[in-house]
Amino acid sequence: MIQITTSDRYNITAARSLMTSLGAFAAGLLVISIIFLAAGVNPLFAISEIFLGSFGSAYGFKETVTKAIPLILIGAGLTLAFRAKFWNIGAEGQLLMGAIFATWTAQTFGEALPSVLIVPLVFGAGFLGGALWGIIPAILKIKYAINEVITTLMLNYICAEILTMLIVGPWKGKTRFGFPGTDNLPESVILGVIPGSRIHYATLILAVVSAAVLTVVIYKTRFGYEARVVGENPDAGKYAGIDFLKTSLILMAISGGLAGFAGVGEVAGIHHYLGYPASVSSGYGFTAIIVAWLAKLNPLYAIFSGLVFAGIVVGGDAIQISLGLPAATVQIVNGILLIFLIMGDYFLHHKVHIRFGKTN
Amino acid sequence: MKKIQRLEMVDICKSFHGVHANKDINLTVNSGEILGLLGENGAGKTTLMNILYGLYQPDGGQIRINGKPIKISNPVESISHGIGMVHQHFMLVQNHSIIENIALGYKDTPFFFPKIKIRERVKEFSRQFDFRMDLNQKVWQLSAGEQQRVEIIKALLNGADLLILDEPTSVLTPQEIRELIDILRRMKADGHSIIFISHKLDEIMDICDRVTVLQKGQIVGNADTKDMDKQGLARMMVGRDVSFKVDREKLEKGSQVLSVEDIHVTGDKGLPAVKGVSFNLYKNEIFGIAGVAGNGQRELAEAITGIRKIDTGSIRVNGQNITNMSPRKIYDYGVSHVPEERIRFGIAPGLFLYDNAILKQHHLKKFSKRYFLKYNQVKNHAKTIISDFKVSTHSINNQIRNLSGGNIQKLILGREISEQPDLLVASHPTYGLDVGATEFLRQHLLQLRRQGSTVLLFSEDLEEIFELCDRVAVIFAGELMGILEADDQRLCDIGLMMAGSKRVGDNTHLPENNQV
Structure with a gap:
């Protein structure tokens, strides 16, 4: 008879944390290998293709960084919301609203203003758009006790439909030959890229700086303290006289605003016009939820977990093409790695004792 | 067998x-x-x-x-x-x-x-x-x-x-x-x-x-x-002798600190919980409210500290009207609170001990500067509470959920009474404390009294009430059955008063509904 019991682990060192994550990653790859085998693909080849396709080649790495930009921005913002147990599932919509605001600002003022003025203005507009879309659920939750999971999720669809309505209707571009989508943004708005890549460096810098600043906000400021207290125990927050409405508004404005930044980056840095919602963002708002969790709700770590997940997305695309695997492969790889990383987290915080012998 | x-x-x-x-x-x-x-x-x-x-x-x-x-x-x-x-x-x-x-x-x-x-x-x-x-x-x-x-x-x-x-x-x-x-x-x-x-x-x-x-x-x-x-x-x-008797020297009543005037408060189930309660508290006194649990004590404490809204009536602290202000404002006017359900209201379990040591005080100047918290001061403050109140923990960098129930209590009590409040509202402060900690806490309450603070003590422990309080009120079904000096002979009937069948003082009629 084998007996398995668990107990809490208290002394968690950085080294142990790292080793656990790597171990979980390796175990996840093992299971993925079995699935590749079942699909008739050499797993070693497939996995090496994923890594070569994302981190191991110059082209792949550049693509990985490009896709990491929105993931870092949104993921960092979500760490703040999740700390306060505000379950913001609406980053996708907040990203799109940021993109809408940015597009309007760019199309309206872009011709008249030089880059140094219009680019910050467009980023500001994007932040505002995301923030406004983010504070709606905050108001509904605090004032009317409406569950934020439902509202943030539903607002995604509303925003996507608003965007679609705009690009097939009033904003449909003359240069699109009848296809939905706005005209290209003015030249002054287009973000510069690192030559030979699609990395719009302004947004990249913004993402890294945002993550760093947010870390300070969470751990060093009064607002961060209040957000953490509310997340840990709302009753204690009430007793301590914390203003829930103010705290929720600020944190959703930040969380939504950073998603709005990501929307600006996608429109002004990658696509250069506003198209269908699915082309503006390939589900970054949802993938970033995993990024935030993987970062253990620490915005600084979101930089790394954002890169890892961007790598998986890019690598998945690569094997889809080179091995002719179905599109769902990426999702399977993502899902398995996530499950193993979460399991690793459990083993990081719990000791498992296995005893052999008889029980009575 | x-x-x-x-x-x-x-x-x-x-x-x-x-x-x-x-x-x-x-x-x-x-x-x-x-x-x-x-x-x-x-x-x-x-x-x-x-x-x-x-x-x-x-x-x-x-x-x-x-x-x-x-x-x-x-x-x-x-x-x-x-x-x-x-x-x-x-x-x-x-x-x-x-x-x-x-x-x-x-x-x-x-x-x-x-x-x-x-x-x-x-x-x-x-x-x-x-x-x-x-x-x-x-x-x-x-x-x-x-x-x-x-x-x-x-x-x-x-x-x-x-x-x-x-x-x-x-x-x-x-x-x-x-x-x-x-x-x-x-x-x-x-x-x-x-x-x-x-x-x-x-x-x-x-x-x-x-x-x-x-x-x-x-x-x-x-x-x-x-x-x-x-x-x-x-x-x-x-491991040493414990004194069960405390010395409460006579002190002159000071100026008025709290004035509660005819307040009505609604309870969680939508029924009136506090019905027309009035009393005044003065500097240098401990005022006890005795009664069987569930007779409006919690609602009264929450109304005074701002957690619960008052339907009618008014509350003043040092002459300032604080009726229905936010808990933080009331705290800033000098009212501390040791809540009844301390573990539920008093801590954020996943945060560190030092984070919890400043809950409700984090906005004060000594712990924060503009938007930032002064973590050095915060940590020192936490260390002081730990040593003063003998909280046993291996470090202040410990999640508070790892502490035993009694130690969490000590930290919360330490936090609330170390600030020298003008008025301390304490609900059952010695619940779950061991004899050593109880003795220490009672001494501390008396010291607050000596230093000019006022303590409003809610307790079911009559021994505690009689030992600590200068004046005692008995609450039943949301009404005060009388307010008496601690040495008043009529307190022999406190059992009857707690059961709602006797009222002393100016107002001698019984509440309409006196079935327990």
């Missing part, structure tokens, strides 16, 4: 992150015996009982039943060995009826129509131990004492021969305590063994046959209660 004639714990050791919670513990309970387990907060009593109940695995040592070593890996195994536990915080489903709650935990409950089959058995047990309860009542309608009885029936029905009771009396009224003691005596006569954890030495002396005292995870004494007195027990527990 009981399954457990003799239960032994032999050389039990258990440590958490390198700190011994239990070290070489040996104890024995025999059938028909009540063993008292005493110790300061954090002495390791709960850890030891959790090992016996299968919630923790010991690092070393053995548990034996009737001389035969057994292994207990989880509560299910523990129950099958005949061990039952009634936790300090009840584990009942609030929206279910008594019978449903019992059926839920019972091993022979049938899948279909569970209630019918077990109802007869429950009735039989209720008769045997003289529990009078309507089995169809929902748990949320029950008093703490009744909920505890449901827990006891659950354990007995599952065949518990040994019952562990973790601080069973801390939530009960004096009447309910007497009833519990009767039940325990009956169980004892029936051959059950009982392990009784408590801080109240009188109770231990009253019902236990033997007592085992723990200190810092080790046994420091075993004794038969008939050879012991209260002083001796206290000395064994704290």
Whole structure:
């Protein structure tokens, strides 16, 4: 008879944390290998293709960084919301609203203003758009006790439909030959890229700086303290006289605003016009939820977990093409790695004792 | 014949992150015996009982039943060995009826129509131990004492021969305590063994046959209660003499600090909980509000501290009208609060100890500058509280959820009273504290009084009220039955006043609805 019991682990060192994550990653790859085998693909080849396709080649790495930009921005913002147990599932919509605001600002003022003025203005507009879309659920939750999971999720669809309505209707571009989508943004708005890549460096810098600043906000400021207290125990927050409405508004404005930044980056840095919602963002708002969790709700770590997940997305695309695997492969790889990383987290915080012998 | 004639714990050791919670513990309970387990907060009593109940695995040592070593890996195994536990915080489903709650935990409950089959058995047990309860009542309608009885029936029905009771009396009224003691005596006569954890030495002396005292995870004494007195027990527990009497010197009444005028407050269930209460408090005094729990004390405390809105009436602090201000504003006007449900309201469990040491004070100038918190000051403040209030923890960089209940209490009390408030609203401040900490806390309240603060003390412990308070008010059904000086002879009738059948002072009519 084998007996398995668990107990809490208290002394968690950085080294142990790292080793656990790597171990979980390796175990996840093992299971993925079995699935590749079942699909008739050499797993070693497939996995090496994923890594070569994302981190191991110059082209792949550049693509990985490009896709990491929105993931870092949104993921960092979500760490703040999740700390306060505000379950913001609406980053996708907040990203799109940021993109809408940015597009309007760019199309309206872009011709008249030089880059140094219009680019910050467009980023500001994007932040505002995301923030406004983010504070709606905050108001509904605090004032009317409406569950934020439902509202943030539903607002995604509303925003996507608003965007679609705009690009097939009033904003449909003359240069699109009848296809939905706005005209290209003015030249002054287009973000510069690192030559030979699609990395719009302004947004990249913004993402890294945002993550760093947010870390300070969470751990060093009064607002961060209040957000953490509310997340840990709302009753204690009430007793301590914390203003829930103010705290929720600020944190959703930040969380939504950073998603709005990501929307600006996608429109002004990658696509250069506003198209269908699915082309503006390939589900970054949802993938970033995993990024935030993987970062253990620490915005600084979101930089790394954002890169890892961007790598998986890019690598998945690569094997889809080179091995002719179905599109769902990426999702399977993502899902398995996530499950193993979460399991690793459990083993990081719990000791498992296995005893052999008889029980009575 | 009981399954457990003799239960032994032999050389039990258990440590958490390198700190011994239990070290070489040996104890024995025999059938028909009540063993008292005493110790300061954090002495390791709960850890030891959790090992016996299968919630923790010991690092070393053995548990034996009737001389035969057994292994207990989880509560299910523990129950099958005949061990039952009634936790300090009840584990009942609030929206279910008594019978449903019992059926839920019972091993022979049938899948279909569970209630019918077990109802007869429950009735039989209720008769045997003289529990009078309507089995169809929902748990949320029950008093703490009744909920505890449901827990006891659950354990007995599952065949518990040994019952562990973790601080069973801390939530009960004096009447309910007497009833519990009767039940325990009956169980004892029936051959059950009982392990009784408590801080109240009188109770231990009253019902236990033997007592085992723990200190810092080790046994420091075993004794038969008939050879012991209260002083001796206290000395064994704290390691020094403890004074049960406190010196309250006469002080001149100072200026008015709090004025409560005809306030009406609505309770959680939408019914009026406080009905037209008025009183004034002055500097240099401790004002006690006595009463059976649930007569509006909590609502009154919450109204004064801003957690609950007042329907009509007004509250002034130092002349300033604070009626329905936010809790933070009221705090800034000098009102501190030790809430009744401290663990629920007073801490953020996943945050560090030092984070919790400034809850509600984090916005003050000394802890924050513009948008930032001054973590150096915060940490120093936490260290001061820990050493002043003897909170036992290995570091301030410890999540507060890792501390024992008593130590969390000490931290919250330390935080609220170290700020020298003008008015301290303290609800049952010594609940769950060991004798050493209780003594320290009472001294501290008297010191606050000496330094010119006012204390509004809510307590069910009449001994505490009479020892500490300058004036006493009795609350019943949301109304004050009278406000008297502590040395007023009429306080002999405090029992009648608490039951609502006597009113003293200017207003002599009884409340319209005086059935308890």
